[in-house]
Amino acid sequence: MSPMRTPSIYSQDDPLSEALKPPESETDFERQLRIERETDAKRVSEQIDEQLRMERENLKRKSGDVKLLLLGQAESGKSTLQKQFQLMYRPHSLDQERASWRTVIYFNVVRSIKHILNTLESWDDSLEEDLDGSKAANYMNAGPSRSGSPFQANGAATSRSTIATLRRRLSPLVSTDSALADRLSGGVTVSGSGKGGVFVRTGWQARTIDNALGRLRGRQSGEYEPKQPEIVQDPLVQDVSRMLEATKDEVRELWAHPTVKGLIAKRRLKLDEWSEFFLRHITRVAAPEYLPSTDDILHARIQTMGVAEHVFDVNIHGKAVSWHLFDVGGARGQRHSWVPYFDDANAIIFVAPVSAFDQYLEEDPRTNRIDDSLQLFTQICSSPLLKNVHLVLFLNKTDLLRTKLENGLRVQKYITSYGDRSNDYESVVQYFRAHFLQVHRRNNENRRVLYTHFTSVVDTKATQRIIGNVRDSIFRGYLQSAALV
Ligand SMILES: Nc1nc2c(ncn2[C@@H]2O[C@H](COP(=O)(O)OP(=O)(O)OP(=O)(O)O)[C@@H](O)[C@H]2O)c(=O)[nH]1
Numbered sequence: 357m358s359p360m361r362t363p364s365i366y367s368q369d370d371p372l373s374e375a376l377k378p379p380e381s382e383t384d385f386e387r388q389l390r391i392e393r394e395t396d397a398k399r400v401s402e403q404i405d406e407q408l409r410m411e412r413e414n415l416k417r418k419s420g421d422v423k424l425l426l427l428g429q430a431e432s433g434k435s436t437l438q439k440q441f442q443l444m445y446r447p448h449s450l451d452q453e454r455a456s457w458r459t460v461i462y463f464n465v466v467r468s469i470k471h472i473l474n475t476l477e478s479w480d481d482s483l484e485e486d487l488d489g490s491k492a493a494n495y496m497n498a499g500p501s502r503s504g505s506p507f508q509a510n511g512a513a514t515s516r517s518t519i520a521t522l523r524r525r526l527s528p529l530v531s532t533d534s535a536l537a538d539r540l541s542g543g544v545t546v547s548g549s550g551k552g553g554v555f556v557r558t559g560w561q562a563r564t565i566d567n568a569l570g571r572l573r574g575r576q577s578g579e580y581e582p583k584q585p586e587i588v589q590d591p592l593v594q595d596v597s598r599m600l601e602a603t604k605d606e607v608r609e610l611w612a613h614p615t616v617k618g619l620i621a622k623r624r625l626k627l628d629e630w631s632e633f634f635l636r637h638i639t640r641v642a643a644p645e646y647l648p649s650t651d652d653i654l655h656a657r658i659q660t661m662g663v664a665e666h667v668f669d670v671n672i673h674g675k676a677v678s679w680h681l682f683d684v685g686g687a688r689g690q691r692h693s694w695v696p697y698f699d700d701a702n703a704i705i706f707v708a709p710v711s712a713f714d715q716y717l718e719e720d721p722r723t724n725r726i727d728d729s730l731q732l733f734t735q736i737c738s739s740p741l742l743k744n745v746h747l748v749l750f751l752n753k754t755d756l757l758r759t760k761l762e763n764g765l766r767v768q769k770y771i772t773s774y775g776d777r778s779n780d781y782e783s784v785v786q787y788f789r790a791h792f793l794q795v796h797r798r799n800n801e802n803r804r805v806l807y808t809h810f811t812s813v814v815d816t817k818a819t820q821r822i823i824g825n826v827r828d829s830i831f832r833g834y835l836q837s838a839a840l841v
């Protein structure tokens with residue numbers, strides 16, 4: 357007679373229970389493991405619910421508080437701007453979460469290496485063709501190589517074998533990709549998350565540690581003492597750190613390889629700004645006791661899921677006012693969650709990345725990112741719910757725009773209406789600004805002012821000055837509308 361089954365957490369009435377039912381052939385040992393896993397998952401889920409409930413409680417808005425929304429497409433720089441607010445008004449909180457950013461940065465590095473190796477694989481045949489012909493010279497001129505150019509000595513065959521060796525040596529590091537993604541997302545996958553890979557919800561920093569502890573607890577017998585986030589050592593992060601340390605020369609060699617440089621120069625390999633940043637700083641990032649600097653945190657990339665609320669006490673003229681800042685996920689699949697937050701908003705900072713003129717949406721590769729920003733800005737300007745909101749526009753990523761133009765990228769190639777205007781920085785930013793101003797003018801029944809700033813939100817000094825300006829202008833409008841002056 358088979359032993360009586362311990363009840364599962366799946367309810368018998370649940371229509372999903374049929375699909376989730378354990379297999380008939382499950383052994384006692386497998387069942388025990390499954391039940392432990394389920395109990396563990398339930399505990400984590402309850403902790404998350406409790407944490408969210410407490411966060412909601414703490415975040416309750418009082419009348420007189422300022423509600424500021426950060427809006428804009430994915431990768432525009434909203435969360436980076438939020439970090440600047442945090443740095444300015446709650447710097448200790450960034451220190452507390454500093455260690456958890458290591459997971460994100462390792463994930464960014466591992467994804468970048470994976471992307472380079474995959475691109476090398478898919479271009480293998482045409483590379484061979486290029487490298488055998490005169491075009492090889494372009495690759496060699498495209499950038500310095502730490503190890504010298506392998507093509508000069510033995511040609512394409514040597515290059516291929518160097519890359520094959522690097523691929524083999526880097527494969528254990530690359531294979532940590534999904535475990536890191538899982539750690540960050542807490543196992544939640546979102547379809548269409550694309551190359552950025554992982555969406556995180558508000559409070560992920562604490563939960564990243566909790567996820568690690570949950571798993572640790574599963575392995576240990578007996579009780580464990582919860583520790584401070586800073587001193588908790590996530591075994592996965594420790595493993596990745598060791599691997600990175602052991603293979604940092606290979607990562608550097610791959611990054612400096614003439615074929616990789618050549619593919620980048622020919623725009624066959626497109627790396628995101630954060631990939632380039634961390635690969636450039638790989639020696640520091642791969643050091644055993646690496647703790648991310650503030651600059652590293654500002655460059656780290658993780659997609660926002662839903663809407664994350666942050667509260668800051670902003671002091672102005674001796675009076676402390678609570679600001680509730682809402683950082684939204686900008687990907688198309690996330691935008692439906694914005695509208696409930698429009699109600700009673702005081703101000704919006706719309707972030708539009710002007711460097712993105714040569715880029716297309718991850719979610720829809722036919723849509724140019726500047727076009728998408730303009731469409732989105734049109735919707736925001738024309739929304740009746742937002743007609744009284746103080747409106748600020750950040751034309752962001754101006755540093756990257758400058759670099760692209762200096763490298764000879766022509767705007768007209770991607771935005772034909774640009775025509776034969778001069779391709780210098782000033783002409784380009786003014787052209788984009790004029791388009792946003794036009795959208796605003798056409799959707800401005802209430803004759804409200806649009807405050808525009810050219811920004812690079814990874815630049816702390818400049819951004820904090822601009823935040824100061826924005827704070828003052830929002831505050832003036834806020835005082836007027838509250839009839840306090
Ligand atoms: N160089 C440079 N990088 C920037 C700038 N603004 C943002 N970034 C980088 O761009 C990446 C994306 O920025 P995020 O702040 O995560 O973008 P987001 O708007 O929050 O994106 P979603 O959460 O997906 O909506 C990060 O790696 C940032 O470091 C900028 O002005 N200059």
Ligand SMILES: [Mg+2]
Pocket residue numbers: 434435436658659660683684685686
């Ligand atoms: Mg974000």
